[in-house]
Amino acid sequence: MEKYINKIQKGDALKKLKNRNIFPDESIxxxxxSPPYADKRSDQYPTKTSKEYVHWFRKISKQCHRILKPKGSFILNIKEHVKDYQRQPYTYNLVLDLIRTGWLWREEYCWYKKTAFPGSWPxxxxxxxxxxxxxSKQKDIEFFREPVQVPIGDWAKKRFNNDQVSNHDKKRHFxxxxxxxxxxxxxxxxKEYVDPHNVLELVSVTNNTNHSAAFPVELPEWFIKLLTEENDIVLDPFxxxxxxxxxxxxxxRKYMGIEIESKYVDIAEERIKEENKKLDVRITDR
Ligand SMILES: C[S@@+](CC[C@H](N)C(=O)[O-])C[C@H]1O[C@@H](n2cnc3c(N)ncnc32)[C@H](O)[C@@H]1O
Incomplete structure (x- = not known):
């Protein structure tokens, strides 16, 4: 496995995930x-129809279940599109199928795209x-709340003025x-920092990735901080x-990746090279 760490495998996600030399059991x-969404962007990369999506993804999620450590997590970014005035419900079927095949559905986060493009639809x-x-695979998971906590905000300064707490605030209210x-x-x-909530306010994409469906770095970063420790292995099969x-x-952290399109592998490797240069500078600056 070692030689595949911090590398992107070019090829089909399912084929690569099935390879036990690359991905031994409970290793990630x-x-x-963010897999290709159904019926979208078929001019740019291979996609599945809404009808075939759940069946296709089941084989992938089965491998993800095999290779994930018991306390590991699986984060899936997806959104159903609108066709003939109707949202396509395949994502609902997908979640039900994941539960049926052994996954615990722990949470649904809302990624609020502050800078989403404006438009008008009927x-x-x-x-x-x-x-x-x-x-996740089981109840007990790695979960580090502190790295994602947020400043408590000005309300606390006003409320706890000069360390005074009102009798009202000393009581539990239902x-x-x-x-x-x-x-x-x-x-x-x-308290200076408190837990965040499950709406993540992030810009759509901040940098020029040359990929039409890229997510912002802050999205995987938030989950990486929440669910892993240094030197852990993070996999993105798409x-x-x-x-x-x-x-x-x-x-x-370390990464492993799979991507079917050479053009995106090239872009990813170029971005990774640039990131490593920045990290080298940071290390020599210390
Ligand atoms: C929604 S995009 C992921 C974008 C990524 N999160 C980013 O920030 O750039 C889905 C990616 O999956 C790739 N893909 C599609 N089918 C695949 C397959 N069978 N195996 C591996 N990669 C595939 C596509 O080429 C595309 O780059």
């Missing part, structure tokens, strides 16, 4: 990927978000809706322009 810490508005699913959820505000006293590799390297 995190899989994060009977709907601008689409500014995509789904990012989190699956939601009026009867949901059973509750909060005790003084739990936040002296590597495209190499965004996951860049996020892994710049955070001290």
């Amino acid at each position: 810490d995190l899989i994060i990927t 009977g709907r508005f601008r689409d500014t978000w995509e789904r990012v699913y989190h699956f 939601s009026n809706t009867g949901s059973g959820l509750s909060r005790q505000v003084d739990n936040w006293q002296n 590597m495209g322009s190499g965004t996951t590799a860049i996020a892994a390297l710049s955070n001290g």
Whole structure:
């Protein structure tokens, strides 16, 4: 396996994933990927129809399950398109199929694309978000909340003025809706950082990747920080322009990748070369 680490394999994801020399059982810490969406961009790379999608992806997810470590995670970015005025529900079938075939569906994150292109469509508005699913093999997973925590915000300074806490804030208050959820505000006293929520506000794509469906580096980066430690191995079986590799390297992780199109392998390798140059400069600057 060693010789395939920090490399992109050119070829079909399923064929490569099945190769036990490249991917032994339980060898990968995190899989994060955005596969080709159904019926989209078939002029640029191979795609599947909505009808064949679930069947095709089942074979890929089975291999992902085999190669993922027990405490590892599988992050899947996908969004159903609109055809004949209707959102295509294959992504719903895909999630149900993943659950049926042994995955635990832990969370659905919303990637809110702050800079999504404007436009006008009959009977709907601008689409500014995509789904990012989190699956795991078992309940107990690697999960590091601190690296993704966010500043608590100015409200806390005002609320805990001069370390004064009101009697109201010292008590636990239950939601009026009867949901059973509750909060005790003084739990936040002296905290600088708090947990984020499950809406990730990121720009669509910040850099010129020469790939029409690239995600921003910040997307894989966020999950890499949350779900892995230094030197862990992050795999993207649909590597495209190499965004996951860049996020892994710049955070001290290793990457493995698969990409079917030579043109994207070339782009990814060029980006990785540039990233490694930057990292070398940072190391010699120390
Ligand atoms: C949505 S793009 C991924 C973009 C990537 N996240 C990025 O930031 O550049 C999907 C990629 O999967 C590749 N692909 C399509 N079918 C494939 C297959 N069977 N095996 C491996 N790669 C494939 C496409 O060429 C495309 O680059």
